[in-house]
Amino acid sequence: MNIARFFRNYFTRNGIGLGTFLLVAVLFWVVVLIILPQLSMLDFSFRHHLPPPEMGGPKDTYTLEHYKYLVLGAPGADTSYNVVDLGVFGRTLLAAFFVTILDLVLCYPLAYYLGQSKGGGFIRVLVLLLIIPYWVNEILRAFAFRIIFGDSGLINEMLLAMGLVDSPIDFIRANVALYAGLGYAYILLMIFPIYNVIESLDRNQIEAARDMGAPWWRIHWRVVIPYAKPGISSGCTMVFMLTAGALAAPQILGGPSSLWFTQIIYQWFNQGGNWPRGAAFAIVLLVTCIIIVLSTMRLFKVRIGDIGK
Amino acid sequence: MKAENVFLKIILGAYLAVFFGYLLGPLIVMSITAFNSPSFPKMTPWECLTFEWFDVLANDTRILNGIENSLIVGVGTVFLSVIMGLAAALLLTQIWPKLRATYYTVVIAPILIPGVVLGISTLVFWDRISVMLGMETGGILHNGIFLTILGQSTFIASYCMLVFVARLQRFDTDLTEAALDLGATHVQAFWKILLPFMKPAIGSAAVLAFLASFENYNTTTFTFGKFPTLTIELAQKVRYGINPSISSLAFIIIVLTIIGALAYEVYRRRQQLALANGAPVGAISSGFQLPRIFRRNPAAVILVLLALGGFSTIWFAQTYSPDVCKMDVREQKRLIQEERIKAIQEKRQLEMQQKQQQGTGVLGGSKSDAPAAQSPGQGAFGNVFKPGNLDKTTTEPKADKPAQSPGKGAFGDVFAPNNLDKTPPKED
Numbered sequence: 001m002n003i004a005r006f007f008r009n010y011f012t013r014n015g016i017g018l019g020t021f022l023l024v025a026v027l028f029w030v031v032v033l034i035i036l037p038q039l040s041m042l043d044f045s046f047r048h049h050l051p052p053p054e055m056g057g058p059k060d061t062y063t064l065e066h067y068k069y070l071v072l073g074a075p076g077a078d079t080s081y082n083v084v085d086l087g088v089f090g091r092t093l094l095a096a097f098f099v100t101i102l103d104l105v106l107c108y109p110l111a112y113y114l115g116q117s118k119g120g121g122f123i124r125v126l127v128l129l130l131i132i133p134y135w136v137n138e139i140l141r142a143f144a145f146r147i148i149f150g151d152s153g154l155i156n157e158m159l160l161a162m163g164l165v166d167s168p169i170d171f172i173r174a175n176v177a178l179y180a181g182l183g184y185a186y187i188l189l190m191i192f193p194i195y196n197v198i199e200s201l202d203r204n205q206i207e208a209a210r211d212m213g214a215p216w217w218r219i220h221w222r223v224v225i226p227y228a229k230p231g232i233s234s235g236c237t238m239v240f241m242l243t244a245g246a247l248a249a250p251q252i253l254g255g256p257s258s259l260w261f262t263q264i265i266y267q268w269f270n271q272g273g274n275w276p277r278g279a280a281f282a283i284v285l286l287v288t289c290i291i292i293v294l295s296t297m298r299l300f301k302v303r304i305g306d307i308g309k
Numbered sequence: 310m311k312a313e314n315v316f317l318k319i320i321l322g323a324y325l326a327v328f329f330g331y332l333l334g335p336l337i338v339m340s341i342t343a344f345n346s347p348s349f350p351k352m353t354p355w356e357c358l359t360f361e362w363f364d365v366l367a368n369d370t371r372i373l374n375g376i377e378n379s380l381i382v383g384v385g386t387v388f389l390s391v392i393m394g395l396a397a398a399l400l401l402t403q404i405w406p407k408l409r410a411t412y413y414t415v416v417i418a419p420i421l422i423p424g425v426v427l428g429i430s431t432l433v434f435w436d437r438i439s440v441m442l443g444m445e446t447g448g449i450l451h452n453g454i455f456l457t458i459l460g461q462s463t464f465i466a467s468y469c470m471l472v473f474v475a476r477l478q479r480f481d482t483d484l485t486e487a488a489l490d491l492g493a494t495h496v497q498a499f500w501k502i503l504l505p506f507m508k509p510a511i512g513s514a515a516v517l518a519f520l521a522s523f524e525n526y527n528t529t530t531f532t533f534g535k536f537p538t539l540t541i542e543l544a545q546k547v548r549y550g551i552n553p554s555i556s557s558l559a560f561i562i563i564v565l566t567i568i569g570a571l572a573y574e575v576y577r578r579r580q581q582l583a584l585a586n587g588a589p590v591g592a593i594s595s596g597f598q599l600p601r602i603f604r605r606n607p608a609a610v611i612l613v614l615l616a617l618g619g620f621s622t623i624w625f626a627q628t629y630s631p632d633v634c635k636m637d638v639r640e641q642k643r644l645i646q647e648e649r650i651k652a653i654q655e656k657r658q659l660e661m662q663q664k665q666q667q668g669t670g671v672l673g674g675s676k677s678d679a680p681a682a683q684s685p686g687q688g689a690f691g692n693v694f695k696p697g698n699l700d701k702t703t704t705e706p707k708a709d710k711p712a713q714s715p716g717k718g719a720f721g722d723v724f725a726p727n728n729l730d731k732t733p734p735k736e737d
Contacts, residue, residue: 006405013403015495025396030415033463037430038422044433110328113321126325128570133332135566137524139543140559143551144335147342154338184331237421245423248526252547262425262527269429269531279433282426289423 045280066280085264085281092261093288096244099182100190103239104232106183107191111231112224115198116206134188142181142252149177149253178253185249186242190235197231198224233302237293244289261285336563343556357634365554372558375542378454379523382538385458386465386522387515393462394469394514395507398477401470417471419464424527431460432531453534460528465521469514476510564619571612 011019046062070085117123133141148154149171156168171177201224209219225232250260265285268278343362366372397416404412419427435456480503488498526540533541546555 010403013495014499018496018499022396022399025393026400029393029397029463029466033431033459033466034415034419037427037434037463040434040437041426041430044437106328106331109324113325124574126329128574129329129333132563132566132570133336135520135524135569136336136559136562137540137543138526139540139547140339140555140562141335143543143547143555143559144339146547146551147556148335148338184335187332241421241423245425245527247425247530248544251544262423265425265429266530269432275433279429282423282429285423286426290421293421 041279042283044276045283047276049274049276066277067284069277070281070284088259088264089261089284089288091258092244093292095179095182096240099179099243100236100240102179102183103187103190104236107187107194107235108232111191111194111228112198112220115195115201116203130188130191133184138185138248139252141185142249145177145181145184145253146172149180172253175254175258178250178258181249181253182243182246185246186239189238189242193231193235193238194228195231197228201227229300230302233297233300237296241289241293245285336559339556340560340563342553343560345553347553349552357638362553362557365552366557369554371537371542371546372539372554375537375539378533378536379539382454382457382461382529382536383519383522385454386461387518389458389462390466390469390518391511391514393466394518395473395511397466397470398473401474402477417467420467422464424464424525425531427463428460428528428531431456431463431528435459453532453536456532456534457529457536457538460532461522461525464528465518468521469518472510472514472517473507476507480506564615568612568615571615575612 013019014022045066046064048063048065070089072081114123114126146153150156151168151170151172153171155171156165159165160168205223205227206219209223214222245262246260247262247266250263251266254260254263261281262285265278265281268274268281272278344358344360401409401413401416484502484506485498488502489495493501523538524540525538526544529538529541530544537545543555543558
């Protein structure tokens with residue numbers, strides 16, 4: 001038997017004690033922490049919302065109620081679709097997409113510059129400066145944007161002082177603060193994967209392209225970007241997933257009239273008290289994000305193994 | 310060609326300025342607000358240099374309690390995720406090749422799963438388990454710290470694993486082979502060869518795990534139960550009313566981060582120097598060579614300057630008191646407010662006069678007294694205490710003022726008989 005031989009080899013290589021320990025640790029992580037909770041959440045999302053004593057009782061059957069609610073809205077509502085929740089869902093994905101593009105556009109030139117320069121003190125300082133904001137708490141970063149964009153914030157005070165506007169502009173309501181904060185929150189996860197890949201690009205390739213008379217944009221289009229594709233796609237994947245799943249920035253910077261999909265999930269759990277519905281919404285978010293990421297990777301022909309390098 | 314180069318350089322400079330302005334600007338602004346005295350964090354207008362927000366922070370029991378919970382959770386998470394990440398990385402090199410891709414996908418997936426989903430699934434799963442086991446609520450499976458550690462470790466272990474995998478790729482398996490040939494057991498080879506090789510990676514994975522745990526919000530917000538971590542407390546503070554003590558916390562974190570980064574840079578430079586000179590690291594690390602390190606190592610110089618600056622700031626904070634400046638600001642604000650009130654009063658007076666001129670006198674003859682009543686502080690007591698006047702201006706708080714201080718010598722009219730008749734409730 002193949003498997004038996006594998007295990008025999010495994011245990012002779014690691015010793016019984018250590019081998020068992022490694023296996024137990026990994027199994028605990030993979031099964032108890034990763035797979036079972038996701039499955040239990042999936043199962044939970046198909047259950048009725050019941051008070052604890054009735055759980056496991058005769059009423060505890062499977063239902064599509066919560067998924068129906070997301071699509072069709074509460075029974076008896078005057079619209080045939082759940083316009084509010086679906087609208088928020090669509091807007092979240094769209095906004096996450098645009099934030100990802102914004103980060104990519106902002107980061108690509110810097111990653112190229114850092115990756116292709118010969119190193120030296122100035123570059124070291126730049127990399128250090130890049131890392132510092134990432135170590136500051138996510139909440140505090142959002143808070144900083146509130147100080148800047150608030151009604152009596154820095155920008156409004158400056159505009160007022162310069163006489164450009166008469167009354168403060170409501171950046172919070174217009175979601176400017178939210179998008180700026182979200183773009184800021186995960187920008188480093190875009191820059192470092194691209195930087196790492198471009199750093200390993202042979203400069204001679206660029207020289208060769210230049211010698212053959214290619215303009216700068218064609219060098220990027222034909223040489224640098226194809227080479228950096230794994231980095232770009234892994235950066236985009238992470239930024240997109242994290243932005244769509246962000247909770248802190250929308251809670252702190254979001255306008256009063258705009259919700260993020262995670263906030264709806266949060267409300268079902270913490271204020272609505274309807275856990276199965278929250279779980280169903282979370283499943284929808286998870287599945288949608290996975291589908292989007294997988295199809296983008298298929299589109300750009302990148303493997304999942306490239307992520308996190 | 311040369312002109313083009315200059316042009317490119319200008320564009321590059323501008324781009325770098327914009328990018329790093331976006332990256333660091335918010336942090337700088339936030340740090341500055343920690344030293345400004347208004348109770349809402351703002352940079353403009355600058356009022357007074359103050360250190361009181363650090364005192365407020367140090368006396369905030371919820372923040373301190375949050376830090377304590379964060380530390381407990383952080384230690385637990387580091388322990389769990391370093392072990393799981395190391396085990397997973399070691400298995401990755403040994404696993405059946407056909408399974409390897411699937412296995413890698415599964416252990417890397419937690420990084421890509423939204424933190425909210427991880428928090429919810431942890432909460433739901435352990436709730437289910439405790440129901441299945443017939444445990445009552447409030448047992449260990451509902452304990453916020455237990456759940457938070459498990460929820461955070463789920464994805465932080467993936468980060469750790471990536472660090473270990475990167476290090477393992479540089480491991481020379483011949484070393485283990487040699488140890489085995491020399492008669493070591495597998496366990497000995499692991500403890501004596503592989504683990505010491507992994508030591509730096511274990512250190513950086515632990516630091517990474519602790520930082521990730523310390524700043525996690527999305528997962529923790531579902532699992533914390535009765536043990537809010539620092540991030541949770543901060544989020545609640547920021548959402549429901551804020552004051553600059555949060556800025557002062559941010560300032561402390563930023564300074565610590567910079568010191569940490571510089572210290573790491575110093576350490577790295579030292580090692581580089583050692584390698585460049587062909588000397589063992591130990592020779593460079595010895596104390597008396599410090600001056601030379603300063604000469605070659607700008608990061609060390611900055612670090613020392615920063616420390617000096619920090620100490621002098623603390624000393625300054627002990628001696629400096631912002632009270633005088635605050636009084637000044639308060640006085641200024643009061644003056645501005647008075648100006649405003651005066652302006653409003655004058656405006657009203659004007660409006661009243663205009664109305665009068667238009668002759669739309671619905672209220673009759675007593676209306677002519679109203680303008681005088683709105684500026685009672687000008688010695689027109691005689692007019693103020695005219696009965697008809699009081700009747701009309703009871704809604705005007707300013708007009709009551711003289712009535713509340715009747716002992717100022719304007720008794721003449723007060724004791725007029727018909728005056729008392731009309732205004733008995735006003736005199737108490």
